[in-house]
Amino acid sequence: MELDFEAPLGDMDARIAELERLNRKPDADFNSEIAALKRERDVRLSEIYETLTPWQTVQLARHPERPVFADYVERLCDEFLELHGDRCFGDDRALIGGFARFGGERIMLIGFEKGKTMDDKLKANFGMAGPDGYRKALRLMRLAEKYGLPVVSLIDTPAAYPGRDAEARGQAEAIARNLTAMAVLETPFVAVVTGEGGSGGALGAAVGDAVLMLSNAVYSVIPPEGCAAILWRDASKAPQAAESLKLTAPSLRDLGVIDEIIPEPPGGAHRFPEAAMDAVRDAVQRHLKRLRRMNVRRLVDKRFEKYAAIGKYDNRKYAQH
Amino acid sequence: MELDFEAPLGDMDARIAELERLNRKPDADFNSEIAALKRERDVRLSEIYETLTPWQTVQLARHPERPVFADYVERLCDEFLELHGDRCFGDDRALIGGFARFGGERIMLIGFEKGKTMDDKLKANFGMAGPDGYRKALRLMRLAEKYGLPVVSLIDTPAAYPGRDAEARGQAEAIARNLTAMAVLETPFVAVVTGEGGSGGALGAAVGDAVLMLSNAVYSVIPPEGCAAILWRDASKAPQAAESLKLTAPSLRDLGVIDEIIPEPPGGAHRFPEAAMDAVRDAVQRHLKRLRRMNVRRLVDKRFEKYAAIGKYDNRKYAQH
Amino acid sequence: MAWFRKTRRKKPAAEKEALWVVCPGCKAHIHKDKWDPGLNVCPECGFHDKLTCRQRIDLTADAGTFEEFDADIAAGDPLEFSDARGGYADKAAETAAKTGLKEAVLTGRCKLEGITVVLAVMDFRFLGGSLAGSTGEKILLASDHALRHKFPFIVFSASGGARMHEGIVSLMQMAKTCAGIARLHKARVPYLSVLTNPTFGGVSASYATVGDLNIAEPGALIGFAGRRVIEQTIKEKLPDDFQTAEYLLEHGFIDRIVHRRDLKPFLSQVLNYWSRS
């Protein structure tokens, strides 16, 4: 899939491919032309990726070729032992998790699966979890606490599923219970927004000690289209809304919501998935190392302070826990 | 409803009623005959109730006029504030509970409701709870723990509901989770078998520090009819099975399963509901007073020892907790 | 009767309004003497109309006992947000001027039938009772006061959800307020959540549904996603009672539905069950 703003790159890639085809003929020598064109393409790529608008970033964050949970498992985990079920009603396929080894570290890995093929996507409900998913995630977090494992959560969901059954079975309550539990979970917790951080649906598995974000991921209280429909009364004003919502990684870092931006290679994670995923691994490992050294009590206190500081009014102090 | 073995009483009551009717005529004087007949009736009543067979006791425990949960609330509670819902799926009507005042004591009261009218019975599923009921009960026990309230649980259920949806939503898991949670619940817990103690369905809300039992209640691993059908291959052998199962209060006390028998007046709780319920109140209050004095850690240790001792092989020691 | 009708039609609208209240629930015209403006409940159909936070406090606090917390905290503008109709800061200032409120929640301490409690009361008039940075901050500060002093904490919710003008800062208030609630749970301090019409999105999915008791007013609409969004998603009409307090009670998420006139005694009754030992 080619995004609008990537079109010049596509043209250049096509010309490079054509020259490379011609170059295979005997006596042909387009080597210098090809090299020049490639340099030009790389410069253009960098230009485009250095000046992305928030709306373009939204499109990248949703890019169908961007690595999904299964890709991370495949590339980063030496072992992944999926655990099923919420011990209550079902086994959500949009929010999954299990024991994992992640560059030598034993962790509890949870995350949203969007799926790659249409079959996968349907099974995973396009990454939109229901209450069963949030309840399963909570069960796995508690298991992590018992087994002394840090939690790593990969966030990539458009939203919690807005369905009839999800409401009937307590979508709101399931997310709220997770938020309350994560706040005092006695084990290190690293969340990485790898794609779409879709509102409460994302936050319901993302109350981390460290919240990291890929450079082309987004994290927002509402999708820009929804925001535009309400505040501009025109869904096509999504680009303006995306601008206003400050949903890109640099803005979120400035707002104190995320702790670190994990840079994707110019061209993005959909073009260079392996490099992007490796960067995620390195960042997660670095933070796990740091968090594992902390005493659990202090860890939980620090987590409280982190969230208490967002939207803080002044220097009023909270009680020591 | 008149039970078989109560028939002689019925005849005598009819004769007394007839004489009383005649006695209302002018010049009639059957006072001494009536008094004699009443004495005779009371003697017969005592005889019958002193020599009940286990199978007769089963019939009494199931007697439709025996007080149900709502009657206990009405008579014993100065206040009852029912709390609804399992925060997961539904609000079971067979297993209910809430804040209560019980002779001056603030408690969390839970219990099985069988219902009195056919409408009530249907709503309450004849006292057979599903997973939602057990999950709600657990939620209320945890609330009791948080609020510093002892739990009082009134047990009167034929069984956990053997239904398709109950299985699909984890009847077994819900009961098992309760057993595991009650074992370490940090608040005093008094269970009273007031009618039918139906197997795992009853135990799922009955792991008490003190387990009391009305004298005509029964508590069994299987209904006698079921046991007879399996072991005698003949459900009509239920009286023999009832005998073998040792399901009456005196047997259960000898086996160390219950701590105290609460005597019903001769004639039983269906004939004298108020006296029976008042006896329950007195016994519960006495045990609450005793348990409240105990340090919570010791309480939980004692509870462990109590259940560990049932079916104990010899004097092998368990770990100090 | 024609004459009577004519006369009524001729009545100036203003005078008519003064005499009659139109119930937003059943559309009945209720004579103003029968409509208690402090309670705002229709005497015909029981519809619970919205209350301002001041009305709610008057109904809840013992007279003269309410001490407001953090009255100086006003809506910020962390994103310097503006939309088609201008800047959020201006909109918030305008709303503040119109309502006399600085934020969508009022917090404070009071007696409730003699028991000292901490209250947080949302007001739907302030940008739809939306949860934003300073809303969350006030709620956390209030829960923190409850925690320090072991006073029960009671929140009255009325909210369309997170305030999108504060973007991610608004979203994070869900985690922030829940962290405060988690501390109350751990410290065994009572937390009662009262859900009023409407309670949705970022508020229903945070502090509003994790009360020791979740209490709702009759007919209150409570849910995560809005009805229209769901109907668009599942391409189906939803039943009339969908997302009502009564529906949630049946599905196990609400402990009790309590009529507004009974709410104060109910709360005090519940708190009397709490032992500080």
Place this chain on the structure above:
Amino acid sequence: MAWFRKTRRKKPAAEKEALWVVCPGCKAHIHKDKWDPGLNVCPECGFHDKLTCRQRIDLTADAGTFEEFDADIAAGDPLEFSDARGGYADKAAETAAKTGLKEAVLTGRCKLEGITVVLAVMDFRFLGGSLAGSTGEKILLASDHALRHKFPFIVFSASGGARMHEGIVSLMQMAKTCAGIARLHKARVPYLSVLTNPTFGGVSASYATVGDLNIAEPGALIGFAGRRVIEQTIKEKLPDDFQTAEYLLEHGFIDRIVHRRDLKPFLSQVLNYWSRS
């Protein structure tokens, strides 16, 4: 072909049995060389036939490492129970003589791929793997050993439920064994439950379903009430997959379904995630 058929028919039954195993799942005749008697899984349909507790221990424990606990504990007779066919004590003694077991569970300590674990393995041959006083006692003593030494505890269940010949004493073993599990949970000692065919009643409603992980063998039937009881109650036929491990997985109660040949590596893999720090 007639001749061949005739010949086969003429084969003495004993010889035929020795050569062929009839799969209880698909009814196929499997040549005995293809049927691994230690595994007892049909190579055609994957049906997992029952294992004796000794077979299970051979499959699970590292060779020569199993040390049995409480081998002297035998079924008691707390109720002095007798039914139409005689006394329970006699029946238990007879079963013991036939099976070489004293109870429906064997407990002990062993290495599992080098990790010391405590095992409790139920055996369906002993009165349907029923849970009775001394069954519960052995399980509690085993979990207690695990607790003292912080060894992971693994239970293999196979049971029709509580043993009615021990009446209420049997029922109370549900509470008793769960109390042991509760202590493991609190002490953060791993507890893994492996549910095998069948696991019902008093066992499914106690320790078998409260594992850190609930693991099931393929096709295992697991439930609270029996299928027939439910069909009689609801007056409906139940679907074929009702109460299978696969059905429970879908309904959220099972973490993983693991083929018997993969079970040992799976358990060791899980235990490797546990950190004792």
